[in-house]
Amino acid sequence: MQPPCETVRIGRAVRVPVHCEAARQRLKPVGKLITELLMSAPLRLGIAGLGTVGTGVIRLIQTEAALIAARAGRAVEVTGVSARDRKKARDVDLSPYAWEDDPVTLARRDDVDVFVELMGGDAGPAKAATEAAIAAGKDVVTANKALLAHHGQALALAAEAGGRSIRFEAAVAGGIPVIKVLTEGLAANRIRRVMGVMNGTCNYILTRMESAGLPYDAVFEEARKLGYLEADPNLDVGGIDAGHKLSLLAAIAFGTKVSFDAVELEGIGRIAIEDIRSAADMGYRIKLLGVAQMTGRGLEQRMSPCLVPSDSPLGQLQGGTNMVVIEGEAVGQIVLRGAGAGEGPTASAVMGDVIDLARGIRIPVFGQPAALLSDAVAATVAAPAPFYLRMRLQDKPGALAKVATVLGEAGVSIDRMRQRAHDEGSAPVLIVTHRCTRDALDHALSRMPETGVVVGDPVAIRIEAV
Ligand code: NAP
Ligand code: HSE
Numbered sequence: 095m096q097p098p099c100e101t102v103r104i105g106r107a108v109r110v111p112v113h114c115e116a117a118r119q120r121l122k123p124v125g126k127l128i129t130e131l132l133m134s135a136p137l138r139l140g141i142a143g144l145g146t147v148g149t150g151v152i153r154l155i156q157t158e159a160a161l162i163a164a165r166a167g168r169a170v171e172v173t174g175v176s177a178r179d180r181k182k183a184r185d186v187d188l189s190p191y192a193w194e195d196d197p198v199t200l201a202r203r204d205d206v207d208v209f210v211e212l213m214g215g216d217a218g219p220a221k222a223a224t225e226a227a228i229a230a231g232k233d234v235v236t237a238n239k240a241l242l243a244h245h246g247q248a249l250a251l252a253a254e255a256g257g258r259s260i261r262f263e264a265a266v267a268g269g270i271p272v273i274k275v276l277t278e279g280l281a282a283n284r285i286r287r288v289m290g291v292m293n294g295t296c297n298y299i300l301t302r303m304e305s306a307g308l309p310y311d312a313v314f315e316e317a318r319k320l321g322y323l324e325a326d327p328n329l330d331v332g333g334i335d336a337g338h339k340l341s342l343l344a345a346i347a348f349g350t351k352v353s354f355d356a357v358e359l360e361g362i363g364r365i366a367i368e369d370i371r372s373a374a375d376m377g378y379r380i381k382l383l384g385v386a387q388m389t390g391r392g393l394e395q396r397m398s399p400c401l402v403p404s405d406s407p408l409g410q411l412q413g414g415t416n417m418v419v420i421e422g423e424a425v426g427q428i429v430l431r432g433a434g435a436g437e438g439p440t441a442s443a444v445m446g447d448v449i450d451l452a453r454g455i456r457i458p459v460f461g462q463p464a465a466l467l468s469d470a471v472a473a474t475v476a477a478p479a480p481f482y483l484r485m486r487l488q489d490k491p492g493a494l495a496k497v498a499t500v501l502g503e504a505g506v507s508i509d510r511m512r513q514r515a516h517d518e519g520s521a522p523v524l525i526v527t528h529r530c531t532r533d534a535l536d537h538a539l540s541r542m543p544e545t546g547v548v549v550g551d552p553v554a555i556r557i558e559a560v
Contacts (some may be wrong), residue, residue: 136169137452138205140232142197142223143212144177144184147237147264150437151210151444152186162445166452170445176200177213201227208233208451210444216240224260228252233456235447237264237440240329243338243354246345250464259456261447266339267292267416269439270432271446276346276420277461283422285347287387289560293336294414294434295322296362296382301412304370304379310363322414332361333382337397340384343418344395346461348388350470353395358476360398369553372484372524373401376510379409383558392473400558401482407431408560419560479559480509481535483525485542485552489516493547494523500545504538506530520549526557 139155141148155162155172163169174192176199194200201209201223209227211234213220220241227234228249236242242249242262253260263273267290276285291297295317302313314331317323322330329335341354362382373380378401386395402408407429411417416434421427433439450456460467487493498508507528514522527535535554542548 134168136171137166137448138171138173138207139210139448140174140176140194140200140203140206140208140227141172141210141212142176142200142219143210143214144175144182144186144188145212146437147440147444148175148177148210148212149184149186150441151212152188153437154441154445156186162449166449168452170448170452173205174200174203197223198226201232202230206232208235208448210234210448211236211238211241212444214238214240216244221245224249225252228256228258228260231256231258233258233451234260235444235451236260236262237444238262239265239335239338239342243341243352246342246352246459247464247467250459254458254464257456259451260459261450262342262459263447264440264443266342267418267430268294268432268434268436269442270416270418270430270434271443272343272418272420272430273346274446275428275430276343277457280420280422280425280428281461283424285388286421286423287385288340288343288347288418288420289383289385289408289558290416290418290430291336291381291408291411292339292384292416292418292434293330293333293382294416295324295330296333296336297411297416298322298414299331300362300365300370300380300382303365303367304374307367307371309367310365328361331363333359333397336382336384337395340386340395340397342460343384344386344393344470345467347386347420348393348470349460349462349467350393351464351467352460353393353470353472356393356470356472357395357397362399364553365399365555366553368522369482369484369555372522373482373555374404376482376512376524376526377404378402378482378557379404380555381408381411383408383560385558387477389473389477391475392471394473394476396476398556400556402558402560406560476532476556478529478531480529480557481506481527481532482555482557483527483535483552485523485525486520486549487513487523488520488547488549490547493545496545496547497523497525497542500541501525501527501538504541505534506538532556 176194176197209232299313337357345352383400384397417431509528510526512524
């Protein structure tokens, strides 16, 4: 429990709350310098949502008040907070702040300059309070990818019409400042491709399956017990959470309206330990990989399990860590790696946005005015790629030849093939194809029952060049 809030007066009207003696002592000697720097009014935050991210933001503001004020050029202070349950113990001192039961009321308060939405959800109070904040002329900082993936264009138009901004660094890849990199550092680049591992829970499950040799269901249960899974686990393992993030990056990268509905989504639920082992044998790892690229056929957005070379940066990524790879015409390839979730990393991202607003930096929500973003024409066919195939074949003369014939007739050529020893009358066969379209492959797979030698459903996973 924090001691009662003390404040140090800075400048004319600025009071920086100081919650620990160490911080107070650090602040005292520089107080005069900061006083000279900080003649402007503080930036006042209303924070809705006091869970992992919200309490993390408050803790960071309380422990780093002086550092934040020095870097922002003015103090940043919390004036009001909101959550569902006022009585819940939260391990941060909320006594200096006004409490609002209704986040919409918080968003409209006169003493709130920036509404910080950390509740989550693509509708309900998150949407209502964000809209209310924008209507009341406030800037918004949010960690809510679901809200922006579904309503980003409408919210951005409304904010920009009023000269306000919505910042969402924490919504994509947690502590990795990828939104800043795309909207600012790489602003002069025509982006060729954005890809990455953007759901730490899925990466934890896949890497743990490999390291512990455990099946999917066992590791899923482990992740649940560790508290890694969202309340609706399908948001994680179904690829939806990562798909939300990819759609936001694609909007910035390609100047298109957010089009989450056009993201081709496939989760990790069908990945078997045999696939993890077989991929490893062939020099690959399986990742839930997001890829967005503008092709001659339109905007391709995919979030699906892919094989990537084990020795590539993406292949090396372990546990809950995220990685985003950006390829720009001028800059070449940039690789960003870091914690994709958790209190500290997300609070870091939220406060980066807040400090920008305190400095008076306001850039369009998706890097260019929302009114100029074009409609995303979705590519109906993904770019061709090699595929990994695993199937079980009966121990019959000519079985492999029959499979090869069906693949060949669909225009799918075999690059490599491996067959393991037979057990109980059938054998696992692994095939790596040359580049082909998913349509051609699906056509071939739909004809496999005709061969009379394939047992069960074949598994097909794209191999991504990274
Ligand atoms: P959380 O721990 O579940 O906290 C959610 C907070 O919102 C709680 O304080 C809850 O109140 C409050 N809340 C929920 N519904 C509300 C309502 N109807 N009215 C008022 N308050 C309400 O969630 P979180 O992990 O902090 O995530 C918050 C946001 O950050 C989400 O959009 C999430 O996707 C995003 N995000 C999270 C992480 C992460 O590592 N956790 C990383 C990146 C982005 P009570 O506490 O009273 O129940
Ligand atoms: N469920 C998300 C993840 C949390 O596992 O990455 C942050 O968005």
